[in-house]
Amino acid sequence: MSVPRSLRSALGPCRAVPSAYPGRSLLSIKRPVVQPRHLPFLICSHEALSLPSWAKAAKRNASSSSSPSPVPVVPYSSLTVGVPRETYPNERRVALTPQNVALLRKKGISRILVERGAGEAAQLLDQAYEQAGATLVDRSAIWSESNIVLKVRSPQQEGPINEIEALRQGSTVISFLYPAQNRQLVESIASRGVTASMANIAGYKAVLEASNQFGRFLTGQVTAAGKVLVIGAGVAGLSAIVSARRLGAIVRGFDTRPAVREQVQSLGAEFIEVDIQEDGSGQGGYAKEMSKEFIEAEMKLFMEQCREVDIIITTALIPGKPAPKLITKEMIAAMKPGSVIVDLAAEAGGNCEATVPGQLTSYKDVTVIGYTDFPSRLPTQSSTLYSNNVTKYLLSMAPQEKSFGIDLNDEVVRGSIVTLNGEILPPAPRPAPSPTPKVEAAATPAKEKAQLALTPWQKATRDVTTVTAGLGTALALGKATGPIFMSNMMTFGLAGLVGYRAVWGVAPSLHSPLMSVTNAISGMVGIGGFFIMGGGYIPSTIPEYLGAASVLLAFMNVSGGFVVTKRMLDMFKRPTDPPEYPWLYAIPGLLFGGGFLAAASTGMAGLVQAGYLVSSLLCMASISGLASQQTARRGNILGILGVVSGILASLAAVGFSHEVLTQFGAVAGVGAVAAVLTSIGSVLTDIAHISTLHMVTAYLGVLIGGVTFTGSIVAFMKLAGPTMSAFVSMAPANPVIAATCLGANTALSFLKGYTTTAAIGGADMPVVITVLNAYSGFALVAEGLMLNNPLLTSVGSLIGVSGSILSYIMCVAMNRSLTNVLFGGIAAPQQAKKIEGQVTQTTVDDTVEALSNAENVIIIVGYGMAVAKAQYALAEITHMLRAKGINCNVLLAEASVPYDNVTLVIGANDTVNPSALEPDSPISGMPVLQAWKSKEVIVMKRGMSSGYADVPNPMFYMPGTRMLFGDAKTSCDAIKASLEARK
Incomplete structure (x- = not known):
């Protein structure tokens, strides 16, 4: 049987084979002992056992043909837990550390008895146990008063006392087992792999022992670097690879399971394999027996490697069978004198023919290490890992809050029990291996x-x-239009080419500031309103009112856009960045403005066109400046100068009368609606003499501007609240969108903007915003063509093309097409898949425990983290974890980092949604971080609401996921405080 994913986090990394200790397992045992000559270690308990509240999602049924009747549940307040001193020769570990004594006491367990001196060999003093809340007693009290006994080795029948006979009637013992007397039990338990933390220790210690026996440095100095071959990439094997790499050796890894290739390579080792393609993956993470042809090719490969490498570490095991012989005496004879072999499978017979279990021997000038007590050689670390595992295992047996019990329908518990109520339980059947x-x-x-x-x-x-x-x-176009129109089209083409080239160089992290800058520059659409405002103090006609309104709305957009851009860019600013002097750019601004006004006082000549040229070039430079962090803030300033110079030149084109300046000052002070108002006002001003080209461009200005206006409002509402993020199903077509009058065109463009954007899910809003930004640019082009204004044409082309290219770039990053994003929601909605499962909650204390005991932690942050302003507390948490030697990776995008331990998700939802991998999902194809591959996932959220895409996240219901509900900042502060208290 395999361990459910959520319990793997409690029992250590259990996917891989526990190489050093093959047939051991945590077991529940029942007294009185039945047939002790067959089963030297049994556990007795009188409660129903199940997973705790945080792990109930992992509960699975295990069949049992002869299950005794259920026994009552006992509350923690009535339990006494005992920890004796280990009496097995050379065993220096202890089953429970002071840290976990405090945890058990906090959970409500009444008494914890620790034998005096139990932790001395592991450098854990009696004083520390007393401070944690334990009671120090002598050996006899442990066995006579404890309901539950926690041990490392199985109860000993020989020694100071017969521990099996000393067990209290109806008590429970949780310990490792040596089931060599019962092959069927070995086969059942070994596949569970619950001794992985000890295997991790064994792999590390194996490299140290080999290095001590090796005659030179592993790292290359005067001599070449040592070469290490690790056979078996389970927990022990991977730990050995990491340790050897840290010592500077050249490491090679071999395993019959192709799935571990990526893990071996990610640790910096070379993965070697035979030419025959055969998958050796077995049940529970173990390897299976291979074919005769594969074994022959394997032996040939090992012989070649023995001639080259200096150290071989073997970890290969097959459940229920003796360890396979992989290194023959002939291979040992082919190794260089002074080489070392470490056989971590020695207790199961060994992978090397020259291995003597428990001893260090030499064969043909090659040292063969067959120690079977590697974890005890690092007693403090081993005791800490074992204590963490056994504590979480014990706390998982809680059918009710703060209670202990046994539930034979629980796969984990059923696979761990040997006897119950005086009966020997047969091993639970293992599920059939999954097909290749x-x-x-x-x-x-x-x-x-x-x-x-x-x-x-x-x-x-x-x-x-x-x-x-x-x-x-x-x-x-040249034949159908005139010279002036084609002149503007030439401006449009050249500006569009510049925008096309500029956007390709923008860094992805600056896409949001780029959208903000282009949005601010698009506010120049209000310049068209200058020409229809009438020139008086107060508008007197409808067109003049429309022109004034367009200026008002447009310049609100300008000022707000540049301020928002500055704030976004300031978020990237680091304390170590060199000083900047943005105020110096006031010099060229004042020089141009003052010189322009002075020159205009003596006659305009070509000043208006010069102003248009300066404004266009500065706007182009602004977008180009957003290409990198070093020039982004300068680009924002250049954009401000470009818009100001364009406004100044446009005012000069209208005329610097006192009335014009007063009216401008009154109104300049969201953008796309300005194009609508300007276009309508321009037509109504001189409707009797309007040309066809003027009508066409005005129509386009109204249509595009209207779609952009209402679309922007819907996009804002979707992003402001997840409740509106779901796409709205719309009719396939709107046959009435063909009106010819400007009023109907305006209303229909507003409607079209709403319906199109409402049909798009919230997760696609960034693309929608860039598309709407491009729309506003093309509306500006239409206005420029309508007014024969080269400034509006060039700036509009720049914004329209750059927005279009940015939309394309974002769609490629999302593995989507632009048409799929914009029109995918118009089709009939698909039936949402029902997610089955149970959400598992966790606490801050359990989260701190998981982070502190992890070797690798991946932190995935999202928008929710920024909203809660938890980044500062998170930075301190990361610093404290790294100070403890824990490897931390903070991911914002997929970086091929192996998800092999604990992943902490803060404020992210859609970016960790596995639904994106399903072809029929609304977010299909969207790049996601595959956090669910971790053994343990902790998700920090306020509640179970979905993300902007409004697509439920099945990861929240997976067995390996635990939910930490609450404000991200509050939770991060609590985690930080708890970590500080552990120093």
């Missing part, structure tokens, strides 16, 4: 990908078609 995936499944995508590849002829014809269409369009 078919090779054809992996070959299908490659075949499809090959069919999609373009031939050189297809690529060339597409390029020629594009060029031909462009030339033909330019020719048709």
